[in-house]
Amino acid sequence: MQVLMAFITGLIFGLGLILSGMTDPSKVIGFLDITGAWNPSLLFVMGGAVLIAAIAFRFAKTRPKALLGDTMRLPTARQIDKRLILGGLTFGVGWGLSGYCPGPALASLAIGGSKPLIFVVAMLVGMAIFEIHDSRSRAHKCKAV
């Protein structure tokens, strides 16, 4: 049941991305082009999404369990550290270069030809590089302790 619901929500999420214009890299870059011909559309995407999600999060905070029985998993990290700052900046550079962030790139795979595919493969390689590096530095830390 959880798996079916994950499929349905992934599908709806993607429909929202397509309708909103997020799957059009030129529109995303238009939003990031603040010194040129600026396209504020993305503010409306974010505003609409945050408005609805904020209501759900308020409700979720009062419940220990999700409707399908799982534990409610809300993020617990609070520290603003080097990882968060450098990670955010690195992501932003890639976002500005291509106009793609992870969701819209995946939602463009089936229809967009080779370009989104190239981006997604490179993104997976990037994520794998992080995993290898991260597991090594964690092993190193354990040894040090």
Place this chain on the structure above:
Amino acid sequence: MTIDWANFTPWSSLAGGIVIGLATAMFLLFNGRIAGISGILGGLLQPIKKGDIGWRVAFITGLIFSPIAFSVGAPLPEVQIDAGAASLIMAGLLVGIGTRYGSGCTSGHGVCGLSRLSPRSMVATALFILAGFVTVFITRHLIG
């Protein structure tokens, strides 16, 4: 700065945003999870944990199928991808490393985090948008 009125789509963007918000709300309330795409995808590259694969694959599959479902009801919007293969590879690597290192992307920090008023996500969102502004300024106006 001027406003690009020709490509400004407030209503469809707002409607799409609301649909994204609904999917985020459903995933949270039914599955108890954050709809953060980079985290869902990146988790598949970690050592296998029992019961942790199916829902991730299902969500990503739904996302990949969404344009096919969309095209049943309405024509897909036109898209324009200006970046060449080299830029796309570079961008993909940076997005992959950055989103995992920073624990989130536009969905996890930008939508979920801002909705929860998480200070971490506010900082991350401000930084990736700022880095995006600077990158586009450099590529489009300084060397473009």
